[in-house]
Amino acid sequence: MDSPNVELMSALASLFENGKYSDLTLVCGMKRYQVHRAVICPRSEFFEGAVRHPFRESETGVIDLTEDDPEAVEHMVNYFYHLDYLSKPLSRRSSRRSSRPMSPLSRRQSNRRRSTKLNLALIEDPLVAMMASATTAAGPLTPPAEQNDQFESLDTSTKLPDTPMAEQMEEDPFDVIEEEPEADVGKPHLVTHAKVYAIAEKYGIPGLKSLARKKFAQQMELHISSTELPEACQEAYETTVDSDRGLRDVVIQAFRAHPALSLRKDVEAVVRDTPGLAFELFRMASGLPITS
Template sequence: MDSPNVELVSALASLYESSAYSDLTITVGARRYQVHKAIVCSRSEFLAGCMRNPLQESQSGVIDLSEDDPDAVEHMVNYFYHLDYLTKPSTRRTSQRSSQPVSPLSPRLSSRTQPKKFNLAMVEDPLMAMASAANAAPNLLTPPADYQENHFETDLSAKLPDTPMADQDEQDPFETVQTEQEADVEKPNLILHAKVYEIAERYGIPGLKTLARKKFGDQLQLHLTSTEFPEACQEVYESTVDSDRGLRDIVIQTFRANPDLSLRKDVEQVIRETPGLAFELFRMANGLPVFS
């Protein structure tokens, strides 16, 4: 049985998907979202103001947000009905492992975390192995005196591991398969989270603003080396005012914890182009309060 929270979120999601009882339309470019005044206006000060005042929006029932980022608007609408946006999917490895059947007849394969492909170069043909062993075997009637000391040790000891599984553990004939799903790792969405934070501030949606801040902070730690990192820092300082420390403090703390970031050429270029960021990093480097 679903909990009350799950029941409520499911009902909201159903309303959004079916557009049943919708009485307001939000547009951004060619995108149109059929929403409900009772749901969106009670969550956004800006949208509520549009409906209270005798403006064009209140008369037509259409609010045009074409000046905003289309993706940010879409995630804002999703938040109204799902209490989340851009939900992080389970990792490819986890989903693949959970869906992979485990055979009791192949314990070595089932103990691996990834599917393997068979490397034929590592497998010895049984008939060839028997022929090779027959050619290499000494004459039992007249064995050479130094055969066991030289030829046998040189030939077979190189092929046989010290223990039955030692050589296989070192180089298994099953090699890792780089499937398309495994290669498709999660991409950074730092700039997107910064834009969602901005639109939440602009339209007075405190819950979405808090959520975007958390998502931005979590992803920033995962994608410090990405090319999107410096652009996201620039987006933060160009889309927020000095007194809004939500994302700015995260950026400054990241530079404080990772001083080598300033040595990157792409980061240096963004610092040169972003006076607000450069000024706060200068104060941080000199032990001064970043913001007073």
């Protein structure tokens, strides 16, 4: 049985997939998104104002976003219904599979796999081989047999009944609503995260803005050598105002932590073409505060 959180997320995903009960349409180029005012308006200052005031959008039920980046718009809409983007949403089938209690047989097999001892003799490493030979000569590093009995009472896993209640008490109820990792784990998507951050700022979606910044920072650290990094730095400075430090602080911190970035030719070219970034890097190199 689905938990209430999974039930809610599945319902939102279903609304997005089939457009049922839709009362608002977002248009971006050739794409049309059938959305719901009750879902997006309370979370966006722009969309709330567009449908509340007597504008053309509130009368026609159509909001044209053609001037925005199509990819960023798609991720924004996905966030409204999945609380994430660039990730595979958790399906109802997979959620049931992850929350279903383990059978007694499955539990015993899982415990057996966990209790399998590592055969050090099979590892081709001189240090490990020496350890293995020393262990064999001196005997296993385990307590004497008579001492095992005093610890037996602590292992209650074999005495507890394999009931659904026992399984449910062990798992985190919020684990089942987490979404799967990004499909293209090898791609940093730094430019994409910068664009999503910008569109979240434009349309007043604080939750999406915070999520995009988090993803941008994580991927910046993981892919500091990426060829996409210079363009992402430029995107961060050209799509945000000077007072918005969300992405800019991440970029400056990356240069502080990795001084070799300044020696890259592709980074140098972008710095030359991005006055805001160049000015802040100059202040950083001079030991001055980034913001006056």
